[in-house]
Amino acid sequence: MKLTIPELSLIILVGATGSGKSTFANKYFQSTEILSSDFCRSLVSDDENNQAATNDAFDVLHYIASKRLSAGKLTVIDATNVQPEDRRELIAIARQYHFFPVAIALNLPEEICHARNQNRPNRQFGSHVVRRHTQALRRSLRGLQREGFRYVYILNSLEDIEAVEIERQPLWNNRKYECGPFDIIGDIHGCCDELEVLLGKLGYLYKDTVQNADAGFWNFPTYYHPEGRKAVFLGDLVDRGTRILDTVKLVHNMVVTGTGICVPGNHENKLLRKLRGKNVKINHGLEQTLAEIAALPDGIREPFTKELGKFLDTLISHYVLDGGQLVVAHAGMKQEMQGRGSGAVREFALYGESTGEIDEFGLPVRFNWAGEYRGEAMVVYGHTPVPEAEWLNNTIDIDTGCVFGGKLTALRYPEKELVSVPAAKVYCEPVKPLDDCRDAIYRVSTAQQQLDDVLHIEDVLGKRIINTRLQNNITIREENAIAALEVMSRFAANPKWLIYLPPTMSPVETSLLTGYLEHPQQAFNYYQNQGITEVVCGKSPKIEFP
Ligand SMILES: [Mn+2]
Numbered sequence: 001m002k003l004t005i006p007e008l009s010l011i012i013l014v015g016a017t018g019s020g021k022s023t024f025a026n027k028y029f030q031s032t033e034i035l036s037s038d039f040c041r042s043l044v045s046d047d048e049n050n051q052a053a054t055n056d057a058f059d060v061l062h063y064i065a066s067k068r069l070s071a072g073k074l075t076v077i078d079a080t081n082v083q084p085e086d087r088r089e090l091i092a093i094a095r096q097y098h099f100f101p102v103a104i105a106l107n108l109p110e111e112i113c114h115a116r117n118q119n120r121p122n123r124q125f126g127s128h129v130v131r132r133h134t135q136a137l138r139r140s141l142r143g144l145q146r147e148g149f150r151y152v153y154i155l156n157s158l159e160d161i162e163a164v165e166i167e168r169q170p171l172w173n174n175r176k177y178e179c180g181p182f183d184i185i186g187d188i189h190g191c192c193d194e195l196e197v198l199l200g201k202l203g204y205l206y207k208d209t210v211q212n213a214d215a216g217f218w219n220f221p222t223y224y225h226p227e228g229r230k231a232v233f234l235g236d237l238v239d240r241g242t243r244i245l246d247t248v249k250l251v252h253n254m255v256v257t258g259t260g261i262c263v264p265g266n267h268e269n270k271l272l273r274k275l276r277g278k279n280v281k282i283n284h285g286l287e288q289t290l291a292e293i294a295a296l297p298d299g300i301r302e303p304f305t306k307e308l309g310k311f312l313d314t315l316i317s318h319y320v321l322d323g324g325q326l327v328v329a330h331a332g333m334k335q336e337m338q339g340r341g342s343g344a345v346r347e348f349a350l351y352g353e354s355t356g357e358i359d360e361f362g363l364p365v366r367f368n369w370a371g372e373y374r375g376e377a378m379v380v381y382g383h384t385p386v387p388e389a390e391w392l393n394n395t396i397d398i399d400t401g402c403v404f405g406g407k408l409t410a411l412r413y414p415e416k417e418l419v420s421v422p423a424a425k426v427y428c429e430p431v432k433p434l435d436d437c438r439d440a441i442y443r444v445s446t447a448q449q450q451l452d453d454v455l456h457i458e459d460v461l462g463k464r465i466i467n468t469r470l471q472n473n474i475t476i477r478e479e480n481a482i483a484a485l486e487v488m489s490r491f492a493a494n495p496k497w498l499i500y501l502p503p504t505m506s507p508v509e510t511s512l513l514t515g516y517l518e519h520p521q522q523a524f525n526y527y528q529n530q531g532i533t534e535v536v537c538g539k540s541p542k543i544e545f546p
Contacts (some may be wrong), residue, residue: 002165003153005102007174008340010069010094011076012087013147014140015106016133017123018113020161024106025078028166035061035068037079049122062093069097072150074168083137091100091148098340105141110134170318171341176456178261179322182413183225184232186382186389187265189403190241191423192250198408200423201233209472217304218432220246222253234382235265235315235330235350240285240403240428243293244370246325252311262528265330265383266350275309283427285403289498312352326413330354331383332395332460335375370395371451380411385430389418391448404430486507
């Protein structure tokens, strides 16, 4: 029996004592991947059978599990887990780190479990324990899926357990093996004229028809780059513009011929729901897409709609590319969600993170996830129209509002060059002016400068290892960081803008004269010893020490 398991799974073994969970775990997983409750009992009490240590043991187990999941490591929980409440907390941990909860139940006859326990020292408990476990397990089996497990595997015999083959499956969003070079293109919204010009400007050539003779409605030019570059489309291909279906066809053809990669936008998501017959509000340009579909010839409309739905359904929420150095998603991707799979990850990729508030234009107020981003991977996204694509903490929004009369922008990767084509016209009046005059006041400084003007306390507290251009890694010990911050907080300047330390920061030796903490004589001696030949003295403003 082949058990397919996503590479980012929290595997929860379910089985009575004596059902062979540890043997199973050791056979199919690395020892460091297995967290056993017995082992945690022994860690906290020197006795792996000490039931009185159970609560502490599970605290430890949950803690280690959290650390492993946070680091993106597959983890196996080797504990009985026969009660729903035992599993609930583990499922919550999996969710927190956007891991797939997977249940593997070892559903063996009571007698086998009991006989095994009899053969082991320290497991001489009565058969009632095994019975209780087995009954709880059997009550649980049918409801496991409903509890939130994404995959449930039930092994009903020793033969089943013996014949298991585990297949670890990379997540769909893992395309680390694709290293580019890429041309990443922002929200198109049916501006196919501008897209064609942009592709030409980026050096793409077009082939008249798709190779496949049965292309049907996908019968439309496809593009390729003579140097093997790939176009990456950030979603929101549809709605609002005048050549929506052409845009979808072009992108589809590049995806199927391997010259393009595409992630979905919130507009594709809504269109797909509409195509599936869901009741969605026809607004924000969906009416234009539906009008283009309605205008198709009678015999073609229905099969096309099916094909379109199929294509949209294949789109993966985000991709991790180039060995993990590049992440693309429609509305962005926080570090802790990159490469993970869950409903929340997809939601973030499509809509970004909003505060739940609405601004004066009726648009959702967004959290500035990019301002807080500290990840190593470059994140390229769209979704929020901006007048100019701007870098912020290794992220860049390249939706420059083409359909609103802005421009269509591509980011060349790894070159980090921006290439744009101006919109031929305003296809759609934006609800909020693209170049909001209040933003213009701040335009004198870049988004990065505005952000850097505020010191984030998390960036300077604790032990820090700073990677510098001249000196490789510099370690700043926690107590030194606190002391530096304490001293710097006396000055009204943001410490990051100080290019030299003020003189009072250079401590001199303690004075030998009684009654003085510091005295000019020792100060001068000290500076001289340090090789300083010139000291400029001035009167410092009086500093009140608390
Ligand atoms: Mn969008």
